Amino acid sequence: MSNTIELHHQDSGPREGVPLVVLHGLFGSADNWRSHVKQWQERRRVITVDLRNHGRSPHAPGMDYATMADDVLALLDRLDVPRCDLLGHSMGGKVAISVARLAPERLASLIVADIAPIAYGHDHDSVFTAMRRVEEGEPTSRKQADALMAEAVETPAVRMFLATNLVRDDDGVMRWRVGLDEIDDAYEDVAAAPAGEGAYHGPTLVLRGAHSDYVSDERLSDLKDVLPEAEIETLDAGHWLHAEVPEAFQQAVNAFLERRSS
The missing domain is CATH 3.40.50.1820 (Alpha/Beta hydrolase fold, catalytic domain)
Known part of the structure; x- marks a missing residue:
């Protein structure tokens, strides 16, 4: 271990x-x-x-x-x-x-x-796209983050679930608390x-x-x-x-x- x-x-x-x-x-x-x-x-x-x-x-x-x-x-x-x-x-x-x-x-x-x-197959491509949009867009509110995610994910319930991973940094920007890069790199193992x-x-x-x-x-x-x-x-x-x-x-x-x- x-x-x-x-x-x-x-x-x-x-x-x-x-x-x-x-x-x-x-x-x-x-x-x-x-x-x-x-x-x-x-x-x-x-x-x-x-x-x-x-x-x-x-x-x-x-x-x-x-x-x-x-x-x-x-x-x-x-x-x-x-x-x-x-x-x-x-x-x-x-x-x-x-x-x-x-x-x-x-x-x-x-x-x-x-x-x-x-x-399983790759069925999270739109989710990764939505989360990268937020990462790049640096929203300062959950409403802005939701609008960025909506460009890739249509279902509000999915966006709401993903938003549980958002935290505000010291500059007021909404950031992902998940290790998005690590998950993306390891997605083959997750699937x-x-x-x-x-x-x-x-x-x-x-x-x-x-x-x-x-x-x-x-x-x-x-x-x-x-x-x-x-x-x-x-x-x-x-x-x-x-x-x-x-x-x-x-x-x-x-x-x-x-x-x-x-």
């Missing part, structure tokens, strides 16, 4: 029991999970993580899934967490699958939100399949969006090869199912964790 970095995290809830560790997707952060954490922390310890080049974690080259899984394992070691329930959305789901394959003994269960353990070999045979829940093609029926055989014990539940949502249908998402995760612990 010589190339690991010290990930920023948020830790809340009671200390007894197995904690739930949450990993965000590409261009996300631990902050995106605050409404869910408010509910989960009433009954369990919850650790939300900023993956490298995201949120408040350091920027560093290299985003292959073995490296990002090692970052998470190093955090668990630092927090003295021998085992956890691990939840990951999208890119974070691939990191979670990588942890499950590389260190299955560290997981009590695995929850994967709308991602399959396969390589790749998770790290590790073989299957993870522990308790697994896969939540997929009915209106998302990330875990289509055609990809279920690939998913089952890697996650043979997976319970698959489809929610009436797109890719951002935890934000689009938060109550249904909460209910599915809670029911799975309760079944597993009973």
Whole structure:
């Protein structure tokens, strides 16, 4: 784990029991999970993580899934967490699958939100273009930043999500807190399949969006090869199912964790 970095995290809830560790997707952060954490922390310890080049974690080259899984394992070691329930959305789901394959003994269960353990094509070109427009335009307000992003990204919800990564510098200019250069350079690794070999045979829940093609029926055989014990539940949502249908998402995760612990 010589190339690991010290990930920023948020830790809340009671200390007894197995904690739930949450990993965000590409261009996300631990902050995106605050409404869910408010509910989960009433009954369990919850650790939300900023993956490298995201949120408040350091920027560093290299985003292959073995490296990002090692970052998470190093955090668990630092927090003295021998085992956890691990939840990951999208890119974070691939990191979670990588942890499950590389260190299955560290997981009590695995929850994967709308991602399959396969390589995907390049579907973030417009997002990178929008973020570069902001970088070059040096806006001084969120409204100006949104107008710059709108030149490349039509969907307001996507622009709003990306804007959660904007912070104001000492000169009043809106800057990206993500490591945009590092992510851009490593995008081939982000699009790749998770790290590790073989299957993870522990308790697994896969939540997929009915209106998302990330875990289509055609990809279920690939998913089952890697996650043979997976319970698959489809929610009436797109890719951002935890934000689009938060109550249904909460209910599915809670029911799975309760079944597993009973």
